[in-house]
Amino acid sequence: MKVCSTSCSVTIRKGIEDTERRGIELAVFAQRMKTMERTASIIRGLFGTMNDPGIISFGVGSPAREALPVDIVREIANEVIRTDSRGVESLQYGSVPGLMDLREAVSADPSNILITSS
Secondary structure (H helix, E strand, O other): OOOOOHHHHHHHHHHHHHHHHHHHHHHHHHHHHHHHHHHHHHHHHHHHHOOOOOOOOOOOOOOOHHHOOHHHHHHHHHHHHHHOOOOOHHHOOOOOOOOHHHHHHOOOOHHHOOOOOO
């Protein structure tokens, strides 16, 4: 007695193909994860050097710690936040051409001035 017709073998074949496809997708995903792990490890290594007091890392854009006048910056920031009515604004990015008050204070036509940071 025949229990299964050709549709059974087609269904089984399709199931095998689906499993193989999923296996390939998982293999590709696993390879991507390995690449991401290596990349993350490299990045951790770069940022890890920033904590080494014997290394000045120019690769990540950090100056030497001793070049940062933390006490002076703290004093100025406290003064600006405490006394300037725009204290919170001083912690935000300004308009592209610069603060209008500053542009007007410079002895030139404000439309001819563009203030940037370096």
